[in-house]
Amino acid sequence: MPATHVVDCYDYPQYWDLAFREDTKLEATFIEAATRKFCKFPVRRLCEAGCGGGRLVVELAARGFALTALDQNAATVAYVQKRLRRRKLTANILLEDMADFQLPSKVDAAFCLTNTFRHLTSESQALSHLRSMARNLRKGGIYILGFHLYPPEADLVKIEKWSAKHGKTHVDFMLRALEYVPEKRYETLRFFLRVRSGQRNLKLQSDYRYRTYTARQFRRLLKSVPEFKLLEVFDFWFDIEEPQDFDDELGDAVFVLRKQ
Numbered sequence: 001m002p003a004t005h006v007v008d009c010y011d012y013p014q015y016w017d018l019a020f021r022e023d024t025k026l027e028a029t030f031i032e033a034a035t036r037k038f039c040k041f042p043v044r045r046l047c048e049a050g051c052g053g054g055r056l057v058v059e060l061a062a063r064g065f066a067l068t069a070l071d072q073n074a075a076t077v078a079y080v081q082k083r084l085r086r087r088k089l090t091a092n093i094l095l096e097d098m099a100d101f102q103l104p105s106k107v108d109a110a111f112c113l114t115n116t117f118r119h120l121t122s123e124s125q126a127l128s129h130l131r132s133m134a135r136n137l138r139k140g141g142i143y144i145l146g147f148h149l150y151p152p153e154a155d156l157v158k159i160e161k162w163s164a165k166h167g168k169t170h171v172d173f174m175l176r177a178l179e180y181v182p183e184k185r186y187e188t189l190r191f192f193l194r195v196r197s198g199q200r201n202l203k204l205q206s207d208y209r210y211r212t213y214t215a216r217q218f219r220r221l222l223k224s225v226p227e228f229k230l231l232e233v234f235d236f237w238f239d240i241e242e243p244q245d246f247d248d249e250l251g252d253a254v255f256v257l258r259k260q
């Protein structure tokens with residue numbers, strides 16, 4: 001049995017990216033559908049905040065969009081650039097903190113899925129991120145923001161397990177909620193990755209702190225960013241025909257915001 005390495009799992013984007021790869025086509029199709037539904041102009045330039053291993057960047061670049069993506073992890077940025085070269089695709093991948101950034105030029109639409117926004121652990125970082133995104137979007141452009149909301153009386157969800165396979169690489173993922181501290185607005189999640197790839201047999205572990213949001217807390221944050229208007233909310237089924245009510249019942253939320 002290999003020893004567990006306590007690492008930053010984001011330094012291993014080739015494995016981490018598999019965690020959500022199964023949902024990539026569904027999410028990319030939703031992003032395309034949202035731009036058609038909510039933008040009054042043809043959309044070509046997209047931005048992803050916190051792109052990770054680049055599954056959505058690669059998929060959307062292959063569909064003909066011009067992508068700019070940010071990530072603060074250097075291994076991740078290098079990996080996405082390599083992946084694009086291998087597929088003979090181009091995109092602009094920047095080593096940047098999404099809390100405060102300036103893109104080379106404005107984009108038509110942007111997205112940030114899979115709870116990445118909740119890595120911004122303070123209200124001031126979250127606010128600064130939304131303001132940066134608004135500044136870098138053209139007027140009438142949309143920002144698609146997907147993350148988990150907590151109902152006011154939520155209990156800790158203890159453990160989730162899933163697996164993914166790509167070529168000779170097989171990864172078992174386990175997510176354990178270590179603590180949920182709603183009064184301080186954070187939870188700590190522990191990720192385990194068990195990787196089997198050719199001769200490689202690895203056990204990786206990271207703890208990440210995520211900011212928590214109830215519906216009311218996110219509404220309040222949005223009120224401080226009048227540059228954005230909330231258009232509709234969806235859930236993780238990513239069905240553009242099925243907007244959801246934005247209330248305490250909604251857990252997995254995908255917000256569509258329009259730059260005013």
Ligand SMILES: C[S@@+](CC[C@H](N)C(=O)[O-])C[C@H]1O[C@@H](n2cnc3c(N)ncnc32)[C@H](O)[C@@H]1O
Pocket residue numbers: 010017020049050051052053054055056070071072073076096097098099112113114115116119120
């Ligand atoms: C869960 S991964 C998600 C990747 C991608 N959004 C996806 O859906 O596949 C989160 C990524 O966000 C990046 N990240 C976290 N905080 C960040 C920040 N402040 N600025 C830029 N990237 C950040 C991490 O380095 C990591 O690659």
